[in-house]
Amino acid sequence: ETGVTQTPRHLVMGMTNKKSLKCEQHLGHNAMYWYKQSAKKPLELMFVYSLEERVENNSVPSRFSPECPNSSHLFLHLHTLQPEDSALYLCASSQEGLGETQYFGPGTRLLVL
Amino acid sequence: LAKTTQPISMDSYEGQEVNITCSHNNIATNDYITWYQQFPSQGPRFIIQGYKTKVTNEVASLFIPADRKSSTLSLPRVSLSDTAVYYCLVVPRQGGSYIPTFGRGTSLIVHP
Numbered sequence: 048e049t050g051v052t053q054t055p056r057h058l059v060m061g062m063t064n065k066k067s068l069k070c071e072q073h074l075g076h077n078a079m080y081w082y083k084q085s086a087k088k089p090l091e092l093m094f095v096y097s098l099e100e101r102v103e104n105n106s107v108p109s110r111f112s113p114e115c116p117n118s119s120h121l122f123l124h125l126h127t128l129q130p131e132d133s134a135l136y137l138c139a140s141s142q143e144g145l146g147e148t149q150y151f152g153p154g155t156r157l158l159v160l
Numbered sequence: 161l162a163k164t165t166q167p168i169s170m171d172s173y174e175g176q177e178v179n180i181t182c183s184h185n186n187i188a189t190n191d192y193i194t195w196y197q198q199f200p201s202q203g204p205r206f207i208i209q210g211y212k213t214k215v216t217n218e219v220a221s222l223f224i225p226a227d228r229k230s231s232t233l234s235l236p237r238v239s240l241s242d243t244a245v246y247y248c249l250v251v252p253r254q255g256g257s258y259i260p261t262f263g264r265g266t267s268l269i270v271h272p
Contacts, residue, residue: 049205080260090204090262103259137203146252148194149260151203 050074051152053138059158060128068123068155070138078144079121081113082137084154090137096121097144128159164248169267178235180266182248185229190253193224193231196262198245204262208233209251235268243270 051072060066072079081093095103096115110132112124121138135154141147165183172178184193192211196204208215210222210231221234235242247265 049203051203089264092260105259135201139203148206148209149204151205154201154203156201 049150049152051138051140051150053136053152053155055155056153057156057158059160060125061160062128062130064128065124065126067125068136068138068157070121070123070152072119072121072138072140072150072152074140074142074150076140076142076150077118078141078147079115079118080139080141080149081121081123082139082151083134084137085131085134094123095144102144125157128157130159133157133159164250164263166246166248166263166266168264169269171269171271172238173271174239175237178238178242178268178270180233180235180246180248180268181230182233183230184248184250187228187250188252191250192253193222193228194249194251195220195222195233196247196249198247198265199243204247207246238268238270240270240272242268244268 054069078097080095083091083093092105093107094113099115110127114122135156137154138152139149141149192209194209195207197207198204207219208222210224212224215222223232245265245267247262
């Protein structure tokens with residue numbers, strides 16, 4: 048138990064669906080991250096928020112839309128995804144910004160049909 | 161940005177000591193070496209961080225030579241539950257424009 052929770056843990060969606068992934072951290076951290084991990088590929092950083100402001104958008108397609116309403120919550124809104132977007136989506140948090148030790152959630156396993 | 165190189169995979173047996181070496185030839189003066197562990201279908205977990213010489217905690221030891229161009233993660237007496245992917249990262253003391261890069265890591269398989 049790392050203090051970072053993610054829901055849902057598993058999600059199956061069609062290409063025309065709209066869904067959202069939720070992440071919550073109970074560590075009092077100021078920075079939160081979304082990563083994507085495809086099968087047999089390295090972790091890919093998608094978004095970084097520091098003090099609720101987005102500081103990094105790593106060339107992610109617009110069908111992924113992040114939202115950070117406060118420093119404890121992070122969402123990833125999904126719409127019109129493609130099958131190649133199927134992956135493990137991981138949320139992490141750190142005390143401050145980039146460079147700090149990151150604490151990861153258990154991930155959401157997403158399957159796009 | 162210091163790039164890291166580590167073996168893609170390693171095999172070991174229960175009870176053995178496992179040493180995973182990471183090369184980071186262009187590490188900067190203010191960079192730290194950080195290791196994470198990831199079990200299948202879970203997020204990575206921080207296990208140890210060091211700057212120079214030796215660091216030890218309840219999970220592992222980290223050995224860093226004087227030139228800091230490499231580091232070795234040492235897992236004493238591994239068990240089956242140590243089967244995981246281990247990532248070596250070089251992290252600046254102050255993040256700035258640093259982008260965490262996990263790479264492919266080292267896949268450790270511990271056999272009975």
